[in-house]
Amino acid sequence: MTARFRRRRGERLYWSDLPMTTKETVRALLDRLPDDCSLDDVLYHLYVVQAVARGEADAQAGRTVPHEQVEAELRRKWLLGAAQ
Numbered sequence: 001m002t003a004r005f006r007r008r009r010g011e012r013l014y015w016s017d018l019p020m021t022t023k024e025t026v027r028a029l030l031d032r033l034p035d036d037c038s039l040d041d042v043l044y045h046l047y048v049v050q051a052v053a054r055g056e057a058d059a060q061a062g063r064t065v066p067h068e069q070v071e072a073e074l075r076r077k078w079l080l081g082a083a084q
Contacts, residue, residue, distance in 0.1 A: 025049060 020028070029045055058064060 026046070029049060030042070033041060033045065
């Protein structure tokens, strides 16, 4: 990434906020991987970059579940499952 991006204090910076084309994203990823990486390594890391970008887009769009709700659902599931 050649450009610097500024953000206000407390403001979160998302990958999707960075003006990178798909080609630039792939190049940046390849630059970070070791020279002896396999094609599977490259594909895995591309998958992770894509998954993170989707998650960040969901967070920006408000498509998230509050931590407290997840915790309550997991407690209910595990406590009810343990009783059976």
